[in-house]
Amino acid sequence: MAGTAAQGWVMTERHILLSPPTVGPLEREMLLAAFESGWIAPAGPDLAAFEREVAGTVGVAHAVALASGTAALHLCLQQAGVGPGDEVLVPSFTFAASANPVVYCGATPVFVDSSPQTWTIDPALVAEELDHAARTGRPPKALIAVDIYGQCADYDALTSLCADHGVALIEDAAEALGSTNCGRQAGSLAGLAALSFNGNKIITCGGGGMLLTDDPVAAERARHLATQAREPVTHYEHHVIGYNYRLSNLLAAVGRAQLRSLDDRVAARRRTNARYREAFAGVPGITLMPEATYGESNHWLTCVLIEPTVFGASPEQVRLTLERAGIESRPTWKPMHRQVAFQGRRMVGGPVCEDLFARGLCLPSGTALSEDDVDRVAATVIAASSHRQRRTRRRS
Numbered sequence: 001m002a003g004t005a006a007q008g009w010v011m012t013e014r015h016i017l018l019s020p021p022t023v024g025p026l027e028r029e030m031l032l033a034a035f036e037s038g039w040i041a042p043a044g045p046d047l048a049a050f051e052r053e054v055a056g057t058v059g060v061a062h063a064v065a066l067a068s069g070t071a072a073l074h075l076c077l078q079q080a081g082v083g084p085g086d087e088v089l090v091p092s093f094t095f096a097a098s099a100n101p102v103v104y105c106g107a108t109p110v111f112v113d114s115s116p117q118t119w120t121i122d123p124a125l126v127a128e129e130l131d132h133a134a135r136t137g138r139p140p141k142a143l144i145a146v147d148i149y150g151q152c153a154d155y156d157a158l159t160s161l162c163a164d165h166g167v168a169l170i171e172d173a174a175e176a177l178g179s180t181n182c183g184r185q186a187g188s189l190a191g192l193a194a195l196s197f198n199g200n201k202i203i204t205c206g207g208g209g210m211l212l213t214d215d216p217v218a219a220e221r222a223r224h225l226a227t228q229a230r231e232p233v234t235h236y237e238h239h240v241i242g243y244n245y246r247l248s249n250l251l252a253a254v255g256r257a258q259l260r261s262l263d264d265r266v267a268a269r270r271r272t273n274a275r276y277r278e279a280f281a282g283v284p285g286i287t288l289m290p291e292a293t294y295g296e297s298n299h300w301l302t303c304v305l306i307e308p309t310v311f312g313a314s315p316e317q318v319r320l321t322l323e324r325a326g327i328e329s330r331p332t333w334k335p336m337h338r339q340v341a342f343q344g345r346r347m348v349g350g351p352v353c354e355d356l357f358a359r360g361l362c363l364p365s366g367t368a369l370s371e372d373d374v375d376r377v378a379a380t381v382i383a384a385s386s387h388r389q390r391r392t393r394r395r396s
Contacts, residue, residue, distance in 0.1 A: 044249025062219035069196025113349025147176030285311025332360030
């Protein structure tokens, strides 16, 4: 988890964490103001204001603040009409929270491989799968496109494909607030979208998420379901099954404070990514995640691919070297089709995301990371190379 040290770390210098939360005086001030106002329960003025402010930032008409990004995806799927017996296309290269809500709905995830150019779901494979489904008369109900590590999926291609086949398109923008696709903000690129405000994200409430849409009916239904689907009468009346998914007013106050510095946070992560690129330029066996030509990533996490035979160390050897130096890193996402929880689910493609997992490593990318911190991480990565170690020993 962000903010916690892994067991076995050796204290040499200050620990550098992967993506810890960054908070300051404004968050404390706005949280205490909400506390002192008496609005402790989920409803309250900060909750409504947070929804308006995020909707305005992203460029959508409606936002529903929820307890997590997973809850937001679950309600997105429900608003798209996904239910038992349906299939939903999901990229395999993602966090489990992108796929779990499909199962919550009683539907079946069908996993799709990534494009090597973007690491996001491959539109060519999506097209093949949709054409095949049309011929068999069983089109999927929805497609969840994940903006991976802050990189937006190819929505021009995906929107056209989904429209042609009558498939609902849902944007999982959990990692991508502040990213853009063809000038449009992440979270506004599909009819329904989900954000996450988990502790390791660009902005955080300490937890939380948000459903985004231009559809007023979908927003109202989601808000109703998120408050246990209670009917607007004096006694407790429920006509459908609901959920306890609403974000609290106190956490919304923290989110409002964080949102005010979103541009600075994105700029900081982009600077970090650029500094890593400079540090690894010309280092054999290390390449960074490519940035799509159609947009700008927030670079929530900077990720590298390591070719062991060229670099002289495997990703796991590099991770352990960083760990011994007090630096947290993490493998890239293990594909969903290789997870025990999804054993036996159908997979379209597979070699690209499996290679991204085999060779990938996520490096520290927190908003407060200094240039010296980035340089220390990069130097430690490079020092893990057996070639570099041999050269160092020969000089000594």
